[in-house]
Amino acid sequence: MPIRRALISVSDKSGLVPLVRALHGHGVAILSTGGTARAIQEAGVPVTEVSDHTGFPEMLDGRVKTLHPTIHGGILGVRGNPEHEAAMAEHGIAPIDLVVVNLYPFESTVAKGADFATCIENVDIGGPALIRAAAKNHGAVAVVTDAEDYDALVDEMKSQDGQVSLDLRRRLASRAFARTAAYDAAIGRWFTGEVGETFPRHLVAAGRLKQDLRYGENPHQKAAFYVHGLARPGVASARQVQGKELSYNNLNDTDAAFELVSEFTEPAVAIIKHANPCGVAVAGSIRAAYEKALACDPVSAFGGIVAVNRALDRDAAEAITGIFTEVVIAPDADDRARAVFAAKKNLRLLITGVMPDPATPGLTVRTVAGGMLVQERDIGRVEADDLKVVTKRAPSPQEITDLLLAFRVCKHVKSNAIVYVKDGATVGIGAGQMSRVDSARIAARKAGDAAEASRLAEPLTRGSVVASDAFFPFADGLLAAVEAGATAVIQPGGSVRDDEVIAAADEAGLAMVFTGMRHFRH
Known part of the structure; x- marks a missing residue:
């Protein structure tokens, strides 16, 4: 299917200019709105405002702009269907062959701690409607919801003389439906928290693929790592400074180690093997705590995971690298500590920036055949x-x-x-x-x-x-x-x-x- 007309409305404008220039090079007419239209104009690419295309102005502070029959008819009309084509011709509805939309940044707005009204204002309405319409009519319409897919679209149009294959349209439609589902899941999860529901009538959860893993717990099991926008500080939010790719078991054990060490306010070290601690200690310094933790079970600690709740210095790094260690996770590490770890090229060093709060409520989920077990995180704490x-x-x-x-x-x-x-x-x-x-x-x-x-x-x-x-x-x-x-x-x-x-x-x-x-x- 050739792309002749595209509707583009994006909150995240990364990669936008190369995309619209490529589309313009194929003779594609571009419709757009607000800030996206201005960015396209500034790139020197012709663009038609949606309000000019529909003959109906944006209204209600921009809440109503693409919710119009001229837009949705152009996306949903079935090509080759005589009744659809007759209705489109009667009402002057031009086909739209490509929809490029990414949504208002609701997840990041919540993550920044915005107030209730601001979060609600960042709930996108028109965007999901456009995406779902285009994905439904993927037999004729291509839909792109992520800048990571711009290159695939442009490359195919280049190799196919401006056309997009059904195979790519289907793959893009699949990602589009998943994206709107994840978006609604984030809204639903946030809103249930705002109204004080721990276990809502419908439990919704979603994540974004962060990493395809080599395998799962065992080599014959496929696995992947997903994160969600409200990630608790830890393995999901950590930056890997060095080392081999993390495995399924590495991630599981590292999470267990970091959650354990976050329980303590004094310098603490936890050494984990197969999701169980084999040594935990507190002391006046991370090095001293590590040496005490290691003494508990030095045999099991070999090839283990080390978590600390303070920035790592050279002394601590030298002690930790004294035996084979798979992963080290810490809120930070100074330059001298990183230099010590760099000598162990296979060791994975993860930096989180902050520690998780052990008292923060949350849910844990475990699958069972045909369902899920959901419970509150164990934030119970006993004092003297x-x-x-x-x-x-x-x-x-x-x-x-x-x-x-x-x-x-x-x-x-x-x-x-x-x-x-x-x-x-x-x-x-x-x-x-x-x-x-x-x-x-x-x-x-x-x-x-x-x-x-x-x-x-x-x-x-x-x-x-x-x-x-x-x-x-x-x-x-x-x-x-x-x-x-x-x-x-x-x-x-x-x-x-x-x-x-x-x-x-x-x-x-x-x-x-x-x-x-x-x-x-x-």
Whole structure:
């Protein structure tokens, strides 16, 4: 189908001038509106204002300009249909063969924190109508909604003597429908938040393809990475400074690491392997925190993901590159730190600019066969004043500090989760077991392995505190922690056998506190 007349109305004008010059070179008549028409005129390309074409002025502050039968008839009229062609001829409606529209910047307006009225004003009405009309009639009309597709259109017209193939029109129409769906999804998601609906009657979500991935969790699975306009600071918004392409598993693990480290206000490091932490610590500097985190499980840390909540300096970079590391994510890194990382060309360094706020509400989504499970993000947080001492001995101030850290880490460990902490660092982590007592024993065993590797006289779990993400259903899990050398316990409580567990803690001389809050993570 040859392109003879085009309607162009774009909010984002990047790439506009080369496009209109190419169209003009093929003899295409151009219709346009407002700022787009002025930009085309300034490029020296002839353009007809839509109001001159329709004989009807723009009105209502520009809200009504392309919503006119002359425009929509020219787009929707079916070529070769005698009735359509007769009606178009009777009413003086000229065919429009190309529609180039990108929408008012609603997503970026919301992202900037604009007020309600400004966001509503950036809801495009005419643009989606034009796009959907052109996409529906793609048998005769080409529609372009993204500047990234300008070259494909121009190249095809150049090679096909001003024509556009049905194959390209279909691909462009598919992208057009997806774009208007994503736009409406963003509006719907924002508006439900504005009216206070957490779980609306219709859940809408959309994303833009950021990256085709080499494969998914396994090589036989295809995968891709999508982001949405309201991205939380993290892997979706990060800039990759160096290193190989990120994989599906890299992205998943990096997200887990960065969310965990954002829980802390003091300098903190989290080392993640297969979405579970294998070492977490806080200290006076990132290097010191990294060394403490690494000591928890140096074997598992090999080939892991490192997240920090401070800008990286050279000392921290030198420590992190001491072993093979897949990804490092940080709010920033100075020039000397980047030079250290540059020597490890395969290491991926991600810079986010800011840290996410762990208290920011949001939703998590998981697919199941035929549907989705949607829940609020776990933003629960336990402070010292929330703790209920249930044993004869109360924890010391240092034990309370370590208990809170252990419970905060537990929130990010796959259930059943057991976390031992000593002096601001994890010293044993048990994750993802069917039995809580097995998690306690695995964590203690790994602490023993780490002690052997570091030639310590005894495991660091001696004199540690221990956290459980949910209540101990039996005293055996608690006794396993006692055997590992723990002196204090933090757990939600709420079991029918709480009295039995408390009695076992008292008999062992432990201090135990209940949080009243559970942190299952599946």
